Amino acid sequence: MEPNAKMCEHEGKDLKDATMYRQLVGSLLYLTLTRTDISYAVGVMSRYMQNPKKPHLEAVRQILRHVKGTIDYGLLYKKGEDYKLVGYCDADYAGDHDTRRSTTGYVFMLGSGAISWCSKRQPTVSLSTMEAEYRAAAMAAQEKNPVFHARTKHVEVHYHFIREKVLEEEVELKQIKSEDQVADLFTKGLSGSKFESFCHQLGMVKILEADVEGEC
Template identity: 80%
Template sequence: MEVNAKLSAYEGKDLEDATMYQQLVGSLIYLTLTRPDISFAVGVVSRYMQSPKKPHLEAVRRILRYVKGTINLGLLYKRGEECKLVGYCDANYAGDHDTRRSTTGYIFSLGSGAISWCSKRQPTVSLSTTKAEYRAAAMAGQEGGDV
């Protein structure tokens, strides 16, 4: 997906066959188990499984092109490297244009590789960027205590 892509449930032409879209997204969801780099993009396109539109299919095709182009890349944990636990979190205030909900994400890495990550739409609408960021920090802190 493009960095600033804005998908909406109401824009674009309906797909004639939603089954193909649903199968592609289902396969991408399965692929996220070994390809965490596509998790966010797949999460976004999976929101439109009920009634996919042409722009949603184009986004799925972009993800597939990305996967094809990065097929030989992977995570590498080197022996003897400094194993320092580092965590990052962020929130996209009102990033979902349909529901105005924020998206929260965090990642924890040990050494040079990610060991825990999450990208999730917040269950409630945040009224300010500060609240959205606070919720992101709370969610990351909760996970960080378990790592």
Template identity: 85%
Template sequence: MEKKSIRFSSWWNSSSEATSCEDVSEVQQKESQVKLVANENQVVNDDQIEDENPWQTGIHQFNEEQVVRRSSQTRKPNPRYTNAAIVVDEQSEPESFEEASQIVEWVGAMEEEINALQRNQTWDLVPKPSGVKPISYYDETFSPVAKLTTVRVLLALAANKGWSLWQMDVKNAFLHGELDRDIYMNQPTGFQRKQHPEYVYSSLFVKMVDGKLAVILVYVDDLIITGDYEDEIVQIKENLSIRFQMKDLGYLKHFLGLELERSEDSVILHQIKYSTDLLKKFGMLDCKPIATPLEPNFKVCAHEGKDLKDATMYRQLVGSLIYLTLTRPDIAFAVSVMSRYMQNLKKPHLEAVRRILRYVKGTLGQGVTFKKGEEYNLVGYCDADYAGDHDTRRSTTGYVFMLGSGAVSWCSKRQPTVSLSTTEAEYRAAAMASQECT
């Protein structure tokens, strides 16, 4: 009897991530009554920063004994940030099963997923064998995924040619194939069988005809379909719906947390909602914007400044910023630098990351734009500093590739070895860029 495995998204697990943000939520509640914004040029002394909760310092300092009277004067928004005006009251996605189970729409989606799996006879419910460690539901399945660079290249091509973009979703992300061993898996939270709650449950395709293209990009259970061979695209959709439990999501608007805005002459890829949720989560939604992600001639070292007792939130923030670089090449260098200090966190590192958030606040509307009808050539640029890392004396490589009017691939990464000259550093950067374009 063959068993197959599947993994669900991380909000199935009621992990400690939700509770790790309790301090931030308390700060946000207090800030709804009192908001103090530091001057852009304000310098925060290390001695003034408290170890217990460093996220209440700097931009968002709060003193319970202070009483601040709000001005009754009507303030007009700065025209410089008019393009960043967005609605921020949207309901955020639940972070655990307990939260999702309180929302009717999420309960319906979960039940639909479970029903689809049962219709396909995905598993058999069996007693847990002794000595077997079941895998967590949706934690350890390997699925076909496309590189994000491939996603951007496909969007650039579709924008340049004026092709429509459609999205389809497989209702149950599941490995359709034969397994060579039995796989045992815990029942998903909230859907355990009442009779036996302790039991366990045992990337780019192209078709061309007469010069016309139909393209399918697969990322686990999400599909992007585009091309100018519209008859074939319609047939592909019908065939997929017959073979699998599919959901036609219409024109592409959201993909892997990325947002897509389509006009007659361009496609804009951005993460406005993700950026806003990030600022809200870390109590920086009302911070004062700043013009650059890092100070000019910024220098940081691994051992300067006081230690922070808890680096958990810093690591969460840097990880979130890394995901934001999928559509924001302008912060790639700054985030790359600050990600080097995840294991040895100091207070100056915290202040530098806080500055990146202030820059994000002022540039919420930015993303990558792909225009229609532009000259469709691949152009790349690369550069390197020399011994820019003060701790290791290693150089940093940076490159960006443009396809048509928009960037499709970029990177800022510290080189693996020390270069003995600027020439060597430049050659290493050119070699890394060459590997990316081939």
């Protein structure tokens, strides 16, 4: 999606039949299992499944054009890399124009490629940037620890959860400069150059042109 692109629930004309929209978004959601580059945009468009408008359909078509133009791209995992698990997380404070809820984004890298990622609107409104980012960090920490995976129930409050994991040395938090924060790919629309740079850092390359001998 374009930087500062605004998608709203009630702007634009209704679609005569929303079936195609829902089918397209459903197919794109399936693609996000291996396509880090469309995770944020598809997540945003999935919010309008109930009553999509014409601008929403045009945005979905734009995603499809991007997929068509990058059909030969994929995640490349190189041998001989340092297989240290590193995670990035961020939050786009109050980025949803309809609800003013924030969007959590995180990605985990193992060696040269992304192995787990998520772009998800937070369930409630955050009252500050710090609160939104605290929630994002807690969600990423849950992904790191399979016992507290996002698909399981947990009772720890976000703030104390991440604090405890740091004290227990299960998680180490580091501040990342904006220009190096690859999790931005999952929280907001980016400029073309930054978008391409972050995709490359996550291991998404043109497979046919890459030196893939011995890789996977």
